[in-house]
Amino acid sequence: MAARLAEEWFAICGGCEVTILDIGEPLIDVLKQIQIVHMPVLMDHKLFGQTGEGTKMEVPEADVGLIAGGIRNEENKELALEMRKKCKILISLGSCACFGGIPALANQYSKEEMLEKVYRDSVTTEKNGLPHEQIPALTDRVYALHEVVKVDAFLPGCPTTPEMVTAALLAVIEGKPLPALAAKSVCDECPTRREKKAAGGGVRGHLDPPEFKFGAPLTEMRCLMEQGILCLGPATRAGCGGSDGNPRCIRAYMPCEGCFGPLSDKANPMVDMMGALSSIGLDPKQIPDRAATFNRFAGSGRLRPMPKR
Ligand code: SF4
Ligand code: SF4
Ligand code: SF4
Structure with a gap:
């Protein structure tokens, strides 16, 4: 039976998802052995039901979950907990998930200083109110995934490498130990x-x-x-x-x-x-x-x- 794969992205640039494509030809063989059940970058799969009818965030059960990106807001945090609950194996994909990555450079500033700089103080920005409606609250800083939930394997790199993603997916498919760092x-x-x-x-x-x-x-x-x-x-x-x-x-x-x-x-x-x-x-x-x-x-x-x- 194919291994079920779920993928999510938090505070990122999307480069680590491109790395999955960069696997190139071997990806064709890997894809024959996995079933993608959730991957916002690739498929229209909503978190609160396809028509918004759900009352709580849900992702399908999966054998392996990949998460790219660090945790920057309360929605990322909630989704990380949901992915942990639904995925038998959880993997940090790329350095943003492993260590916060480039977005965590903002950890040198308080949340208030950062918002002031980005939305009000920048020379190219008109001073205005801060965005606050219908957006998730920011966490106090950027967290790596393993600071919030247990992570089973780490695939560092900005972006990570196609070889490491392939090795991790094959290990899951074949029931072998996940590659160590x-x-x-x-x-x-x-x-x-x-x-x-x-x-x-x-x-x-x-x-x-x-x-x-x-x-x-x-x-x-x-x-x-x-x-x-x-x-x-x-x-x-x-x-x-x-x-x-x-x-x-x-x-x-x-x-x-x-x-x-x-x-x-x-x-x-x-x-x-x-x-x-x-x-x-x-x-x-x-x-x-x-x-x-x-x-x-x-x-x-x-x-x-x-x-x-
Ligand atoms: S040499 Fe390797 S670890 Fe260093 S920046 Fe380049 S890809 Fe990253
Ligand atoms: S040995 Fe290579 S990796 Fe190390 S500092 Fe010199 S150039 Fe950089
Ligand atoms: S690790 Fe680098 S390539 Fe991957 S999502 Fe983060 S910034 Fe993008």
């Missing part, structure tokens, strides 16, 4: 050449091209951070590599931005990155906005409103 860092999988000291010249612009003969093997490229290009590989969990195992951004000659999240639940990426920069002779103080830069995808439990100056 890698226990090493992006640096551990990075093939670049390291000399354990910065090349000189300090921290360069993030989008500066690396010194490298394009087309040559990656093993001939010097570590981007040693070249002065900020790379969060030392403080980021591995697992984004494709079939060649090389980290996704490094393969494109770009530095890691940390999208697979911290090395563990208790890790502090800011401390880890400041140590990594100092150890090769770079000054971490050259990085503006360090808390946000080093926790760009992992703000749910790590970023808090900044004290007023």
Whole structure:
């Protein structure tokens, strides 16, 4: 019998749903073995009955539930509880669900400050009342899914990778254990050449091209951070590599931005990155906005409103 799949999206951009499409040809085989029972991005399936006749939010029972996005409002919270109740296995899809992701950068501000900035204080906004009718109340901050309900597996990444989604779905279909997260860092999988000291010249612009003969093997490229290009590989969990195992951004000659999240639940990426920069002779103080830069995808439990100056 096909495995029943339910999917929901909370505070997100939709990129992680596109990753499901990015599975490409193998998706045809996967689809033969699953039955999608609920997926707002794909099918018209209402939460309060198709004609709004329901009195409480309901999703159908499913063998596996995927949730993308962090929890930003009371409706997300209620729906997370309903998905947990109805899905035998619940999976966080992408870094927004796993750690709050980009929306959790707003956790540096109180809810009131954020609303004031977005709806009243921005130079492109006419000062007006705040929206309040028929919209769910915001939670005090963005929460990762597992801060609100029990989660059985995590598929980090912004977006997550088609390989990880396929592996998780096949594990559910075949009744095998869900894939575990890698226990090493992006640096551990990075093939670049390291000399354990910065090349000189300090921290360069993030989008500066690396010194490298394009087309040559990656093993001939010097570590981007040693070249002065900020790379969060030392403080980021591995697992984004494709079939060649090389980290996704490094393969494109770009530095890691940390999208697979911290090395563990208790890790502090800011401390880890400041140590990594100092150890090769770079000054971490050259990085503006360090808390946000080093926790760009992992703000749910790590970023808090900044004290007023
Ligand atoms: S993890 Fe990235 S790609 Fe996925 S929903 Fe969040 S912002 Fe979009
Ligand atoms: S810092 Fe970046 S470029 Fe250098 S080894 Fe780590 S992942 Fe590779
Ligand atoms: S290299 Fe870093 S930013 Fe790029 S996909 Fe991998 S974890 Fe994400």
